[in-house]
Amino acid sequence: MSGLVRRxxxxxxxxxxxxxxxxxxxxxxxxxxxxxTSVIDxxxxxxxxxxxxxxxxxxxxxxxxxxxxxSEHVVRTRMYLTHARDVDEVGRAHKDLFGTVRxxxxxxxxxxxxxxxxxxxxxxxxxxxxxxxxGRA
Numbered sequence: 001m002s003g004l005v006r007r008x009x010x011x012x013x014x015x016x017x018x019x020x021x022x023x024x025x026x027x028x029x030x031x032x033x034x035x036x037t038s039v040i041d042x043x044x045x046x047x048x049x050x051x052x053x054x055x056x057x058x059x060x061x062x063x064x065x066x067x068x069x070x071s072e073h074v075v076r077t078r079m080y081l082t083h084a085r086d087v088d089e090v091g092r093a094h095k096d097l098f099g100t101v102r103x104x105x106x107x108x109x110x111x112x113x114x115x116x117x118x119x120x121x122x123x124x125x126x127x128x129x130x131x132x133x134x135g136r137a
Contacts, residue, residue, distance in 0.1 A: 049086035053093035
């Protein structure tokens, strides 16, 4: 496995047309997960900021699972919100999913997303230690 970059393709509505992978695992064990939203099977999943954040993080965690990783491997998260009023709800979702892991985290307010029904987008970075199952040599 040494020297290989592994990629997870999501099949999401923009992955093919924009040319990106859902996740990329580098030979050094770093795993980068692209921005994830509350879009499942090509459709926006209705819900408030908490629900959208949970759905988005679960999309990211699903990509990690395809690489044999879990939330325990997450070392950094980024949360992008369209409204400051949603900080507490998105923060609560983050704590519910990562409260025991406690990754480095950022939360930023942005002007909008590709679909105006979306109120949150997340990014996740994970790390696979050397020698761990499914990891690098």
